[in-house]
Amino acid sequence: MDYLKKLGRFIIPYKRYGILNIVANIFYALFSTLAMVSLMPMINVLFGEGKKVTEKPVYEGITSLKDYVENFINYIITSTSQEFGPQRSLLYMIILIISLFLLKNLFNYLGLYFITFLRNGVLKDLRNEIYAKVTSLPISYYSEKKKGDIIARISGDVNEVKNSLLAILELIVKEPLTILFAIVAMFTISVKLTIFVFLFIPVSGFIISRIGKSLKKKSDRVQREQGIFLSTLEETLGGLKVIKGFNAEQRFNDRFRSSTDRFYNFSNTLMNRQNLASPTSEFLGIVTIAALLWYGGSMVLVEKTLSGGAFIGYMALAYQILTPAKAISKASYKVKAGNAAADRVLEILNTESPLEDRSDAKSKTEFTSDIKLNNVSFKYDEEYVLKDFTMTVPKGKSIALVGQSGSGKSTIANLVTRFYDVNKGSITIDNNNIKDLTKHSLRNLMGLVTQDSILFNDSIKNNILLGKEDASDDEIVEALKIANAWEFVKELPNGIDTNIGDSGNKLSGGQKQRLSIARAVLKNPPIMILDEATSALDTESERLVQEALENMMRNRTSIVIAHRLSTIQNADQIIVMQKGEIAEQGNHKELIAKNGVYKKLVEMQSFE
Structure with missing residues (x-):
């Protein structure tokens, strides 16, 4: 019984x-x-x-x-x-x-x-x-x-x-x-x-x-x-x-x-x-x-x-x-x-999710002013990855995060999208704590392109429709053009109805990444988060993908996490991170003039 x-x-x-x-x-x-x-x-x-x-x-x-x-x-x-x-x-x-x-x-x-x-x-x-x-x-x-x-x-x-x-x-x-x-x-x-x-x-x-x-x-x-x-x-x-x-x-x-x-x-x-x-x-x-x-x-x-x-x-x-x-x-x-x-x-x-929506959570449908990280601290295990981190991303601006591996760049993307919750401090959108918003409405405001192009064993069309379920074929083609992907898609045997195999393995790395970008373009969110979107690509693919990213980021609020510094020189503000804290911040020219951590990183990559 x-x-x-x-x-x-x-x-x-x-x-x-x-x-x-x-x-x-x-x-x-x-x-x-x-x-x-x-x-x-x-x-x-x-x-x-x-x-x-x-x-x-x-x-x-x-x-x-x-x-x-x-x-x-x-x-x-x-x-x-x-x-x-x-x-x-x-x-x-x-x-x-x-x-x-x-x-x-x-x-x-x-x-x-x-x-x-x-x-x-x-x-x-x-x-x-x-x-x-x-x-x-x-x-x-x-x-x-x-x-x-x-x-x-x-x-x-x-x-x-x-x-x-x-x-x-x-x-x-x-x-x-x-x-x-x-x-x-x-x-x-x-x-x-x-x-x-x-x-x-x-x-x-x-x-x-x-x-x-x-x-x-x-x-x-x-x-x-x-x-x-x-x-x-x-x-x-x-x-x-x-x-x-x-x-x-x-x-x-x-x-x-x-x-x-x-x-x-x-x-x-x-x-x-x-x-x-x-x-x-x-x-x-x-x-x-x-x-x-x-x-x-x-x-x-x-x-x-x-x-x-x-x-x-x-x-x-x-x-x-x-x-x-x-x-x-x-x-x-x-x-x-x-x-x-x-x-x-x-x-x-019976496992309870620590990220469940609150009973009084609000649904937010538009983004009007800024995203703020207020004295945010976060740890995955014992050691803090972010320590009292503060950052403001005004609407329409692009903010780039750079730094060595383990400095906490990708953690910020995980926290803003609320894949994890902060341990201390708060993250707000238009002065609304993201914990007070439904996860669905929060993520509706955001497009995400990651280093690993996550695609499914289905057609190109169905992969891109994740961005907008009821999009027409014309809208899909337009998104593919903005992402510099239409050139290779139209040459495929069945065009957008071509199956791309398990994890998209029938395509090259650059092609997969451009499809990920097309998916984000079709969603057309006001906020875009790019997590090292070009770091795994060769030079030619990187050029095409970078161009696609610039097309997508135009007139859009963006948080760009970059390993290759050449891809973020036009960002409105660059934040240099070290061990979960801000080492330097400013635009490309200002940071070069400071002759500090950022300049050393640029010189190292230029030498490479």
Whole structure:
């Protein structure tokens, strides 16, 4: 029940299917028992053991229901045998048995039919919610987590939860009811024999529960290891060029094999523990049946207190308990595995993002005056990357940030776009603290071009439409022209409908970067953030990209993070950063005249 509570909000939208499944399972359990009980009169007809009843019995209330049903069946058999012969009675009994088994299997199918919608619905909603959560969590979350582990949770773990949902309904409804109805029927046939059987059940239950005790822990270990080898696979595919270039195939093969070896060993332990359930419960069941044969046989042959037909019907009912008992032991293992998987899934879903919009967050639609960083301090781990940093970016001006690697330039881009939150100080847009704005409206005001051109395995058109979903083809072509990308795009086989491959790998670095710029151009935001947008390019590509950037930045507020100083000489203001603090600031001429840090950086790059 604790497991169902965990998944309650995912199950509620499909509860009608759960209710229909429970109703179908109740009828399945009922007709399973009746089908076995119906064997008794047929055997009595075959061996002539049935009680002869010539007068139709009268119903005298619920207390005498058992005698009434028994006498009524015997009356039908007696009157039919007298009129048409015993073979006709046997035919009626066979038709009754076939009808009951048909109804039993019909309701079994209906139960599975209804539960399918619940299981697949929960699976769909879980996957959708995890994906939405994955996209909403801050970037910092993924610097600590392995991507493969996230993939394992959204695929394998969610599937485990789906499978366990069928098991849990079998565990709490279908199989217990089948056992309950069978036990009621067994008590009806012989109280003495049933009490004898029940002496064996607690022993069986204790042994089965001991087998399953550590299953949740073992299942959790298997699922965690699956996340590790999926992470290795994801990293391998992402860094295949480096792996091959450094002849590191064997090292990564060894790492992957080490993980799959652990997965192999953990899975073997888990599966062997699961596989022990069925034979153990069956063996214990057969021991019970053997004891039943010995004790019940003496009641038929020696004491003469039980008819042969009643004893065979009783045996059928006793054996019928075995199947659901085995199913319960299997289902309990599935539920334990599903519980471990649910914990891993819910761990992501219950993770609270420190960057959630405030309940009273405002939506900002336009940029009118400036962006300010007011005494901002920030750290990723222990050491501060920015220390009391203050900067103003007036509307329509371009501010360039330069400095050595690790000086905090890219951190400013991450903070202004609110991929991270400041530890101290504040960032404001038009005197509005960005923490008081919705992230969606804040990022709508900004275009971002990074050093790594992040493109998707899709057409050029669909990649650029991320900038503006409803843009026309003409607008896309115009954006490509401004980004100096139309020249090569129009030569491609399918133009803007050409697929660019995984991460855009069918294109050169310069071409990918120009498509990233075209995407930002199409968005047409008032604020542009360029994070070392040309640092990874060759000279010719850099010239084309730089020209595209200048086209895009015209009459626009820009924060430019630059490694190559030649690209920012026309900036309205250049801020030189050292260890998270401002070393110098001014325009290009002023900084050269100061003969300080900036001039040394320029001279070093000129020399290079």
